[in-house]
Amino acid sequence: MMSADLSRILDCAQVDGTVVTTDQDLNDLLKYLGDPTWQQAITTEDINLLTTYATSIIKNYMDGHSLGYAELARRMGLSAGRISQILSGNEKLTPRSLATLARALEAHAPEPQTNAREQNQSNNNLQHSNTIIAAQQLTRPTQASIRVVDKALAILPARNRSRYQEEFGAELYALAESKASRREQLAHALRIYYRAWSLRRVLKQPSTGDEATQ
Amino acid sequence: MSRGAEPRMTLPTQLVLRAMIAEPTRQMYGLEIGHAAGLASGTIHPILARLEACGWLESEWEDLDPHQAGRPRRRYYRLTDDGITYATRALQRVRTPAPPLAARLIPGVANGCA
Numbered sequence: 001m002m003s004a005d006l007s008r009i010l011d012c013a014q015v016d017g018t019v020v021t022t023d024q025d026l027n028d029l030l031k032y033l034g035d036p037t038w039q040q041a042i043t044t045e046d047i048n049l050l051t052t053y054a055t056s057i058i059k060n061y062m063d064g065h066s067l068g069y070a071e072l073a074r075r076m077g078l079s080a081g082r083i084s085q086i087l088s089g090n091e092k093l094t095p096r097s098l099a100t101l102a103r104a105l106e107a108h109a110p111e112p113q114t115n116a117r118e119q120n121q122s123n124n125n126l127q128h129s130n131t132i133i134a135a136q137q138l139t140r141p142t143q144a145s146i147r148v149v150d151k152a153l154a155i156l157p158a159r160n161r162s163r164y165q166e167e168f169g170a171e172l173y174a175l176a177e178s179k180a181s182r183r184e185q186l187a188h189a190l191r192i193y194y195r196a197w198s199l200r201r202v203l204k205q206p207s208t209g210d211e212a213t214q
Numbered sequence: 215m216s217r218g219a220e221p222r223m224t225l226p227t228q229l230v231l232r233a234m235i236a237e238p239t240r241q242m243y244g245l246e247i248g249h250a251a252g253l254a255s256g257t258i259h260p261i262l263a264r265l266e267a268c269g270w271l272e273s274e275w276e277d278l279d280p281h282q283a284g285r286p287r288r289r290y291y292r293l294t295d296d297g298i299t300y301a302t303r304a305l306q307r308v309r310t311p312a313p314p315l316a317a318r319l320i321p322g323v324a325n326g327c328a
Binding site for chain 1: 255260263267280285289
């Protein structure tokens with residue numbers, strides 16, 4: 001279903017506990033989005049999964065390269081508000097719109113300094129949010145990570161959901177308590193999401209599901 | 215997968231088992247196991263479910279009132295007695311390097327008498 005390439009991208013390199021999306025990660029994502037075999041084989045679930053992942057990778061990349069919504073919007077010929085909406089994860093994207101979005105990032109500006117006004121306008125800007133979160137002494141998991149884990153739970157067989165809801169939830173709380181950044185929490189949730197299909201396969205095997213419902 | 219069948223010894227599975235065998239009586243929850251195994255967090259649940267289905271691992275809820283604590287209970291995993299035996303054996307087997315090609319092609323080389 002998912003290629004090893006995408007899996008690698010989504011497991012983003014972790015440097016000093018910070019998830020980093022590199023140029024290579026982005027190029028791999030672009031290659032993947034442009035692959036016609038993937039576009040033909042994709043299911044609705046794949047699109048949901050990929051949307052979550054791709055928007056996360058792209059946001060991460062924008063953050064790492066100080067590329068603001070305004071600049072990305074300019075390249076795509078859309079408004080900054082629309083970009084923010086697309087990257088909020090609330091919108092189901094088609095492979096084509098994801099590819100367009102990714103292409104807009106291909107040649108990032110050499111000096112992509114966003115000004116303070118853009119930063120303030122970008123409510124979803126991760127760097128901006130991280131500053132706020134750090135000040136708030138985060139102890140509860142972020143809403144984004146909870147939402148992604150909820151999506152992962154929906155992939156699992158119904159009878160196993162309550163167990164994993166609690167198990168995954170406890171891990172998110174532990175991460176939040178250990179002061180994991182917003183991005184680390186999201187990356188953790190995304191990995192759970194990505195592996196939910198494998199977990200589902202194991203749980204669907206005879207004799208497995210029973211003990212996993214307890 | 216039926217109980218008692220051996221799981222596929224993929225590299226992540228080996229890492230999880232090695233981490234758990236290092237402290238066979240210790241109960242660990244998912245994040246701790248992933249950390250001990252050197253795997254990215256959030257990636258090990260399919261492995262744990264598979265090992266549990268094989269009877270190599272058992273798990274139980276943390277003894278905690280989630281309402282009082284304000285957070286969900288952790289799920290703690292531990293190797294079963296069977297798990298310790300079979301996992302040790304399986305890990306030794308995958309660790310054993312293949313004999314040199316020559317030893318397999320030319321009888322006698324392996325005994326040093328070719």
